[in-house]
Amino acid sequence: MAHQQLVKRQQWFVNQRFGMFIHFNSATFQFADTEIKDWEFAHENNDEPRRFPFDPKDWNPDQLDCSQWARAAKSAGMKFAALTAKHHEGFSLWPTRYSDHCVKNSPCKTDIVKEYLDAFRQEGISAGLYFSMLDLHHQIGRKKCSPEDNQFIKNQIEELLTGYGDLPFLIIDGWNAPWGGPYFADLPFNEIDELVKKLQPDCLLMNISGESDLDGTDIVFYENAAGQEIADFFAGPGASCNILTDTWFWRTYHPTMEQKSADWALDKIVNANKHNCSFLLNGAPNQHGLLDANVLDRFKEIGERFHPPADLQTLPNKWLYRK
Numbered sequence: 268m269a270h271q272q273l274v275k276r277q278q279w280f281v282n283q284r285f286g287m288f289i290h291f292n293s294a295t296f297q298f299a300d301t302e303i304k305d306w307e308f309a310h311e312n313n314d315e316p317r318r319f320p321f322d323p324k325d326w327n328p329d330q331l332d333c334s335q336w337a338r339a340a341k342s343a344g345m346k347f348a349a350l351t352a353k354h355h356e357g358f359s360l361w362p363t364r365y366s367d368h369c370v371k372n373s374p375c376k377t378d379i380v381k382e383y384l385d386a387f388r389q390e391g392i393s394a395g396l397y398f399s400m401l402d403l404h405h406q407i408g409r410k411k412c413s414p415e416d417n418q419f420i421k422n423q424i425e426e427l428l429t430g431y432g433d434l435p436f437l438i439i440d441g442w443n444a445p446w447g448g449p450y451f452a453d454l455p456f457n458e459i460d461e462l463v464k465k466l467q468p469d470c471l472l473m474n475i476s477g478e479s480d481l482d483g484t485d486i487v488f489y490e491n492a493a494g495q496e497i498a499d500f501f502a503g504p505g506a507s508c509n510i511l512t513d514t515w516f517w518r519t520y521h522p523t524m525e526q527k528s529a530d531w532a533l534d535k536i537v538n539a540n541k542h543n544c545s546f547l548l549n550g551a552p553n554q555h556g557l558l559d560a561n562v563l564d565r566f567k568e569i570g571e572r573f574h575p576p577a578d579l580q581t582l583p584n585k586w587l588y589r590k
Contacts, residue, residue: 272468272469276485277485278504280436280471280486280504280545281504281543284540284546284576285344285346285545285546285575286340286347286545286547287343287392287547288508288547288549289336289349289350289351289549289551290305290354290517290549291350291517292353292356292358292360293321293354293356293357294356294515295516295517295551295552295553296554297321298514298516298518299518300518301319303318304514305354305515306356307356307403308447311355311401311408311446321356323368323372324374325373326374327373327554328375328552328555329555329556330556331375331382331556333379333382333383333385333386334386334389334390336386336387336552336558337389337392339562339563339566340566341391342566342567342570343566343567343569343570344570344573345548346393347393347395347436348393348395349395349436349438349547350383350396350397352379352380352397352427353399353402353423354440355403355440355441355447355448356403356404357403357404357405360378360379361378361379361381361427361430362376362378363426364422364426365419366405368405380431395436395438396437397437398439398440399440399441400420400439400441400448400449400454401447401449402420407419407449408441408449409450417453417454420459421459421462424463428463433469433470434467435470436471436472436485436486437470437472437473438474439459439473440474440475442474442475443483444477451483456474456484460472472485475488477489477495486505487501487506487544488506488508489505489506489507491507491535492508492509492549497539501542501543501544503544505539505542506544506545506546507539507547508546508549509532509535509547510551511550512527514551516551517553517559521561523561526562526565529565529569532565535548548569550562
């Protein structure tokens, strides 16, 4: 992507201001009643054996309604969204040609990626995707990322970028990150960036890696829920994300737990926007494929009080861009 084109896309993203993160994948069923947070961190980082292998037969959101999610996002004043098409466990929410570990071998064979994109586009919300390089099922991580693994990753990314129309961005996780996943030495950033831009020249590639520069991403990403605060000096382009609950994926007690307040969320959004960062607030659908009533209520409350700032007209002096 040419420099001016990249800056234009970065500016577009910053002006989105507020969006929805949707964590919905195998962990929704695997960990709903366990002590595991969102993924088997100790397997990747401490060499512990896997305790919760996922069987696609357990994937059965029997009341799936992505339109409900989209309406909730719109009620909150969100202008963009991202769905976990594949999280660290490795289960694909679309019928990928490259693995049996996906929705095509589950009771609910719905292409969740398609349903999500259709629903959010219908509401006028810019819909992108999240994709994890770290893949426990296919044994791709910091200890192993072979040329064959690289090709598998590229094949799946190509499926997502050629099968569902234009995507404004692709968020990558578990890649050259302190919490796991392949290193750039095994899977170079430029290889994936070139593939993404070849397939969709306007698609921003965002890497959740915890770095405050653009050497390996188009948008600097702060995982605020993991304690990553936006640096005081940072002037964009960035993204920050957080959760209303205590985990990214749904838990059985979430419908009745005390969520973080609308005041908390609004403070997060405003602070992020001051640094030319868009803020993503998580909404985790339950095992039926629906957002719980307390999430719907909190989103609506936020939307009634959220007043986004005017669009950025000029780039700040400290605007960062990848050369």
